[in-house]
Amino acid sequence: xxxFLTRRLGxxxxxxxxxxxxxxxxxxxxxxxxxxxxxxxxQRMTDAQVLSFLQKNGYTQPVFKRYSEWLGISPGFRYTHxxxxxxxxxxxxxxxxEEAPTRCGVLQGDFGKSIVFKEDVGPLxxxxxxxxxKLMGIVLLVMIPSALLIGVLAGMREGSKLxxxxxxxxxxxxxxxxxxSGVILIVLFASSAVGLKWFKGTSLSAMDDVTFxxxxxxxxxxxxxxxxxxxxxxxxxxxxxxxxxxxxxARLKGVSFRAIVLKxxxxxxxxxxxxxxxxxxxxxxxxxxxVETLFNYKGxxxxxxxxxxxxDIELLLAVGIVSVAVVLVxxxxxxxxxxxxNPRIRIN
Numbered sequence: 001x002x003x004f005l006t007r008r009l010g011x012x013x014x015x016x017x018x019x020x021x022x023x024x025x026x027x028x029x030x031x032x033x034x035x036x037x038x039x040x041x042x043q044r045m046t047d048a049q050v051l052s053f054l055q056k057n058g059y060t061q062p063v064f065k066r067y068s069e070w071l072g073i074s075p076g077f078r079y080t081h082x083x084x085x086x087x088x089x090x091x092x093x094x095x096x097x098e099e100a101p102t103r104c105g106v107l108q109g110d111f112g113k114s115i116v117f118k119e120d121v122g123p124l125x126x127x128x129x130x131x132x133x134k135l136m137g138i139v140l141l142v143m144i145p146s147a148l149l150i151g152v153l154a155g156m157r158e159g160s161k162l163x164x165x166x167x168x169x170x171x172x173x174x175x176x177x178x179x180x181s182g183v184i185l186i187v188l189f190a191s192s193a194v195g196l197k198w199f200k201g202t203s204l205s206a207m208d209d210v211t212f213x214x215x216x217x218x219x220x221x222x223x224x225x226x227x228x229x230x231x232x233x234x235x236x237x238x239x240x241x242x243x244x245x246x247x248x249x250a251r252l253k254g255v256s257f258r259a260i261v262l263k264x265x266x267x268x269x270x271x272x273x274x275x276x277x278x279x280x281x282x283x284x285x286x287x288x289x290x291v292e293t294l295f296n297y298k299g300x301x302x303x304x305x306x307x308x309x310x311x312d313i314e315l316l317l318a319v320g321i322v323s324v325a326v327v328l329v330x331x332x333x334x335x336x337x338x339x340x341x342n343p344r345i346r347i348n
Contacts (some may be wrong), residue, residue: 012328023320024067027313033059039115055079058089070112070317072105094312106321112314116306121318125303129206132292132299135218136284138210143223144230144277151234151273156261158239162319167235168238174228182221182294194214203297218295222288226280233276238269271338278334282327 036047037053054060058069069089078088078097086097090104092113104110111121115282154166163345173181188199199217202314206214241247242265250260289301295300300322307315 005336008332012332016324016328020317020321020323021067023324024070024317027316028059028063028066032313034312036115036313039311053064056081056087066131069103069344070105072103072107072110075102076100111318111321114307114312114315116310116312116315121314123299124315125318125322127301128298129300131297132285132288132301134210135215135222135288135292135299136281138219139216139222139226139284140280142219143227143280146223147227147230148234148273150227150231150271152238152261152266152269154231154235154270155238156242158242163235166231170228170231170235172228173224174232176225178221178225178290179294181224182217182291185217185221186294201295203295207298218291218297221291221294222284226283230273230276230280234269234273237272238265241265241269246269274337275334278330278337281330282323285323285326 033054034050036059037050038228041049041053046280051060056079058066058079061077065074069076076089076091078091080086080088088097088100089112090110091097091100101108109122111125113119114121114124117124119165123228150166150170154163154170157163186201189196189198191197198213200214201217203214203218205211206218244265247260247265250264251257255264285300288299289304291297292299293305301320303315304319306312307319
């Protein structure tokens, strides 16, 4: 197991470096840098003024040099103005060139400064990620038990009327995207057009105080979409297990149907859905973009939209790092959990 973890961590590190470099390269293409210059200056800047701004801020350096600066491996870029003033990547907050650190990158915990929000990216992403984590936690508490229950009930008696009803419901929820189900739920339960004002159509107030009225609709919107996929996988796995030879043997021995399901079939049926459940974490982190925008909940997904729409490069890079880290960590947990759930697997 130790060798397996060592290899996986090495692959994860290499994958993270490659993915973050791709994101860094794409966000630092010249058209994006030109937008940054005009956002910091004026929209009427000439090409010469744009080039001068990029040179003074180190954007014209080779991409690998700038990437190593962003990681914190190389010293941060510095520029000496004709009047003797020194500016640079690591010189911020009114500090002098002598007081500023030599390196200020990801390895030092410095993710730069947002040009839109005018504050350090690290604390900003941390606050928004905490809000999305609160939403994701409640969604998982609702989605996973409900999906497993639907899948188990449908797979216990394949082809029955209950199986057809639950399978139809699962397919319908999976086939309905969040921006459709969210709008439908708002119209039905938060709009004066129908008259059922049970919930609020916005979750802005949930950032400070979560209540049943302001948090139910976004939770249901996300849960419905992911619930159907997990339920279908659980149903297929459960139906396959129920036809296994050891289940038939248990029936012939007179074991009750309830005992067969709970003691013999359930654990083996949860092996495949476990992987699917772990894959929901990266989807939840990026899939909440639509729901958070729709319900005006300013979490991680909302922050991603703001960073992309305003071409906030430092913020986009930080959001990209978080997304890559979540994907890699959940995949590692999925592999480890799969080994423990299925003892027949051997690690070579």
